[in-house]
Amino acid sequence: MKNSYLQTDSKDPSSFVIAGKGVPVKDAKEKVTGTLKFAVDMKVQGMVHGKILRSPHAHARITHIDTSKAEALPGVLGVVTHNDAPNLNWENAWFNYRGKVLDGIVRFVGDEMAAVAATSEEIAEAALELVEVEYEILPCVFDPEKAMKPDAPQIREEGNVRDPYIVEWGDVTKGEQEADFVVDCEIKFASQQMAPLGRNACIAEWNGDRVTMWTSSQTPSELRDGIHEAFGIPLSKVRVCALPSGSSFGSWWSANFMMITVLLAKKVRKPVKIELTNEECMATVKRRHLEISRGRMGCKKDGTLTLAQFDHIIDNGGYGFKDDVGFFCVDNWGRTSHGRYVIQSVNTNLVTAGCMRAVGDVTLGSCVERVADMCAIQVNMDPVDFRLKNQIKPGEELRMQHSKGYLKGSIDEYLDGIPEAQRRDWPKLFHLSSGSTEDILIKGAEAFDWKGKWNGWGKPYSIDGPKRRAVGVGTGAHVCGVEFEGNVSAVVRINPDGSAKVHCAAGRQGQGSETTQAQVAAEELGIPFDKVEVETGDTDSCPWSHGSLASNTMFRVGWATRAASRDAKRQLLEIAAREIFDSDPSELDVNNGVILFKDHNKKDPQISIEGVLNHFRGTDALGQASSITGRPAYPMPPSSAFARHFAAHFVDLEVDTETGEIKLLDWLATQDSGTIMNPQVMKNQMIGGAICGAGFAICESLVFDEETGRIKNANLLDYKLLRAADFPVNGEVIYGDSYDPVGPFGARGAGEAPAAAAGPAIAQAVYNALGMWVDMPMTPENVITALHSDS
Amino acid sequence: MKQPFEYLRPNTSEEAVALKAKHKDRARYWAGGTDLMLQWRAGELDIDYCIDLTYLPTLSYVENEQGSVRIGSMASLDDLDYAADSNQLMEVIGHTARLMCTKQTRTISTVGGNMCNASPSADLSVLFVALDCEATIMGSGGSRTVLVENFFKGVNETILKDDELLIEIRLPVPEYPKEACYKRIARTFVDIALISSAVSISSTNGVVTDARISLGSVAPVPIRSRTAEQKLIGLNLLEVDDDILEEAGQLAATDASPISDVRAGKVYRQDMCKVLTRRTVEESVQKLVQKQK
Amino acid sequence: MTKLTVNGKECEVQIKPHESLADVLRDQLDLFGVRVSCNEGECGSCTVIMDGKPVTACIVLGMQAEGKEILTIEGIGTVDNLHPIQQAYIEEQGFQCAFCTPGFIMATKAFLEENPDPTEEEAAIGISGNICRCGAYPYIVKSVLNAAKKLQEQQNTE
Secondary structure (H helix, E strand, O other): OOOOOHOOOOOOOOOOOOOOOOOOOHHHHHHHHHOOOOOOOOOOOOOEEEEEOOOOOOEEEEEEEEEEEEEEEEEEEEEHHHHOOOOEEOOOOOHHEEEEEOOOOOOOOOEEEEEEEOOOHHHHHHHHHHEEEEEOOOOOOOHHHHHOOOOOOOOOOOOOHHHHOEEEEOOOOHHHHHEEEEEEEEEEOOOOOOOOOOEEEEEEEEOOOOOEEEEEEEHHHHHHHHHHHHOOOOOHHHEEEOOOOOOOOOOOOOOOHHHHHHHHHHHHOEEEEOOOHHHHHHHHHHHHHHHEEEEEEEOOOOOEEEEEEEEEEEEEOOOOOOOOOOOOHHOOOOOOOOEEEEEEEEOOOOOOOOOOOOOOOHHHHHHHHHHHHHHHOOOOOHHHHHHHOOOOOOOOOOOOOOOOOOOOOHHHHHHHHOOOOHHHOOOOEOOOOHHHHHHHHHHHHHHHHHOHHOOOOOOOOOEEOOOEEEEEEEEEOOOOOOOOOOOOOOOOEEOOOEEEEEEEOOOOOOOHHHHHHHHHHHHHOOOOHHHHEEOOEEEOOOOOOOOOOOOOHHHHHHHHHHHHHHHHHHHHHHHHHHHHOOOOOOHEEEOOOEEEEOOOOOOOOEHHHHHHHHHHHHOOOOOOOHHHEEEEOOOOHHHHOOOOOOOOEEEEEEOOOOOOOOOEEEEEEEEEEEEEOOHHHHHHHHHHHHHHHHHHHHOOOOOOOOOOOOOOOOOOOOOOOOOOOHHOOEEEEOOOOOOOOOHHHHHHOOOOHHHHHHHHHHHHHHHHHHHHOOOOOOOOHHHHHHHHHOE | OOOOEEEEOOOOOHHHHHHHHHHHHEEEOOOHHEEEEHHHOOOOOOOOEEEEOOOOOOOEEEEEEEEEEEEEEOOHHHHHHHHHHOOOOHHHHHHHHHHOOHHHHHHHOOOOHHHOOOOOOOOHHHHHHHHOOOOHHHHHOOOEEEEEOOOEEEOOOOOOOOEEEEEEEEOOOOOOOOEEEEEEOOOOOOOOOOOOEEEEEEEEEOOEEEEEEEEEOOOOOEOOOOHHHHHHHOOEEHHHHHHHHHHHHHHHHHOOOOOOOOOOOOOOOHHHHHHHHHHHHHHHHHHHHHHHH | OOEEOOEEEEEEEOOOOEHHHHHHHHHHHHOOOOOOOOOOOOOOOOOOEEEEEEEOOOEEEEEHOOOOEEHHOOOOOOOOOOHHHHHHHHHHHOOOOOOOOHHHHHHHHHHHHHHHOOOOOHHHHHHOOOOOOOOOOOHHHHHHHHHHHHHHHHHHHH
16 A cells, blocks of 8 residues: 555654645635634624724723713623722733733733723724723823833833843854954834734623633633733633634734633623624734844855844833744754843833744844845855855754843753653754754756846846836744743544544644644544544643744644654553564554554554444443544644744736835745645645735834824725735745754644745845835835935 | 714705805815815814715716716715726826825825815826816806816915806817826835926927926915917927927926925925926827827 | 515615615625625625626615616526536536626626626626736636636527
8 A cells, every 4th residue: 555554753754644645624615605604703692792892092091980871871880990800810822911900000902901892893982982081191102212211201110221132152152253254234124014804793691600701712711811810810710712713913812802701701790792893903912023134244265154143122012021033043043153132121101912823033034034135146156156155954043042141041941841751752952953944945946047037136127118027035033943941732532433623722723723733643543534523722721832823833733642642552552462463563554444453464453433332332331432532742842943844935026116106017926834734724724824024024014193102094995904915916936855863754734834934935025126125015106216315 | 173063965066065155164075075174083073063965876987088087076986996997098097097196095085075175286187288178167056167177266365256066177189299208206206296397288280289297296286387488389299309308408497496394305395396397298299199199 | 664676576775875885785685695895896705796787786875776777696506506607617517616706706797797708818807897806817707708608609509
């Protein structure tokens, strides 16, 4: 049998039965018929509707709040204010949010102050107008650098400024001395908005002292933790049923409006649904940080980088508490012998900022790519060649290894908890285990006819009146999940009829987790894919897991799914060996739902899983047959210490030098994510990431009012998103050829590197068209402004 | 604060006008509603009645009459797309309509509704000005006709009196060669025009006999640059060279008074007046030259 | 009470004057495939077909749908009986989170009725009235072209 489950340890993807196949996602039919339910579609019997009262001020203390008129409105069931909220801080994943549900202080225009529950949304909305609030206006600050000054208005009780996060290796003074020249630049990045079309809603219901929540979330486990922290109730009394979300990109981990829903539901003792409008989603939940990058690189005449020194500031908005961005460009360009990256985060009176797709690598990564290109320009080296020369290869040291002053903890702390015996088979930590930009740059350059179109730095390959055409290449990297705050786990159950179910906390935002986890489990178990289902959102059945952030799902959750499947299979084969085959379990395997001997010469017996379990069931005093439950038997190695995924994007574009308009003509997205578990899903992640990054590069930016910090374009009319006609219809993808030693069947994370690679590719192509750099977003106006200021 | 309103459905234009005369500014004519719905949701529309025009049977035509095209005020933007084949000017109108909003919104939006909303960036309004279009208006006191150029008073303000209803836009089609062109700059494929330029040029025996140059998003209303127009009149088509185009563009830019808003800054808009005017004049002239051959 | 004709059936609904067609379809007829995202006619998620033409239901007054034939995603195919366009989207995986997908499919249907044999570029322009934030555009365009073929084959066999 060529393709057979019997070869599950094989590293040859062509031997896989279901792993690596582009099968339609399991919910495809629901998706195209509109029957897949999102949180906004959810209804619970007896539920009432909630609306949130939002602050008109950027920074204020509520000195008096009178809800009596609102409560008196017919149809209103109750109102909550900070006086009802517990005095407990809660945090979401990665310190993207830290605060109390309501605390009587508002920190950005649109911040939550109170909430009303009523029999209809309309009545709840009308009731909001009847809540009377008096404020003590506090001074406010919107500029991150101003907010860092000691005399700036303090927004958080812990102060505005977190300790700097530093990654350093070698000696920057030496790095400068070894260089033949040094180049530097400063870039201020606009804030990107996730603009989640799926919006969100939250339904919370209390039964006695137990709470159930339905909402779209990518991080069910951490959401449950948040509720536990915010309300001081045991985890056993909290159940989160996370539903699929529309594209989230970091919006829908846990959000404070969910906690307010819980508070309101407790007050009125009825299920409460709060549904956010599009404007609320875009202006009151989360956004990408505003970031300022100041970088310099030292380089030798032969194109060897000797120095990488970057100072980077990120704003956390009102409630963010992060001290870093995940910036794996550090590692991608880590061959540089000396380096120092310093991240400084600070709060501002703007809506909370935090992780959005490829956090840090979209922004700081763009700055690094540009400074590196500036070096390549000086030595007149082709940018593909410059990257091949200076970017990390497998086996080389990861610069991000030991963190310094890292709120989330360090790898050393993590390792302390793992016995030596369980770390024996781990890859070499702090070194890149597999993958790089090498294979994909070479393949991509060839497929794109890079050498044919590359005309030299700052030289368009075609000039037609005011229109110039040029190509560009950009690379990006990101981690494949991280291990702090808790590991990943999964549970796999084999049912008496031979079907199986995976329970693993993950998100569903179109990245196919309900399908790819099933592929992993099916491949490992030897059970047909059609008989394997996945539960990702119910915290009552899914063990703790980071969920879908930091490109965690395929690599880490998938690893746990495979490990749990292995354990379930072991239990199954122990039963089969003992009860029917009269052999050692190690002699057996499962293929296509049938248990048989591994040894081809032993053809009999071959019995279906169902046959074995049902045969055994009658005498199964311990109940083993009906309750095979597998879970990982050993811990996963810490991904951030060895795993990265990489993308290289090639773009061909045209700039109209009179109007500044940019037209994307052709796109090639290449990616190294190890084994591609499902190409149909993967191609979408690569192009989808490209479009997200391209949007950041060309047209997306939040506009903040200078006086109040209010977002002026929290709508899709003026927060511009790319359309089908804005992106090359023949955008292609190419996969790299690597096999991850740890990831399930060689697969690695995938969702974020493509978002990081897109912008630099466009920026470089624009440089090549115009002979000058343009900052993002490269709107027509910004291009013309740059052209005019240059002349 | 969103104020609920009552729904009224007239069956004839006369009924509609009578209802508006009765309720005055407590009522609004509601055509496609693409603008009014958003204003109401933002709490910016305080009315007691909406007068739904979409059931009026006789206002959604696009008809060719000798020497002119008559567009009913309730014709949708999509209808203009379908009517684009009738003549070279309707082709430009159709092309311009296709640049606006989305297919779905074009199906709902009406030519009249779009004009009456009087946004400074309304693409068709800018073009209608350059094409010498006329607007026919009906009120309880009778009907009148005004040049579209004189229809707009300010941002979201027209010369319509309380009860008046826009009935029809008439495009005069000339006897002698006339070509037009419309261009706009936007940030993405679907966008409100950051700035736009519409040009029409008439010629006889290869000489420019008349010209209209209008601009959008550079003033509270669509404006004409009469100085730029004068530059072209009397010239032989083949004399319209790069220098002339440059001058015309420059003159148009000086007639514009753009502001900065969330979409674009005024310096950029000012600069683009020149660029777009140059390009629209050039293309119109090229079309005429082609026609001559 | 107002009578609406939705997916070939006559229904009686209670429409408030300011209610959008999208709200009426979702709240009173449980047609959740009519998805509301931007609620300002910009993104196309709520696209339905009204008297044969695609409209964004979020800015159409419910009352303006009286006397018209409304077609939603629920009316063109089901999980047990997919429409060729739906089948095409599955084959090309022209979606990710799929919140926008019903809107795209309705827009596709309307587009192919006007232009049954589009080029790649025409297809991209044709469905640019819809936004996909996940960024599945090239695969959506392929879905439209795949659907065009399927519909043509269907026509040829009829």
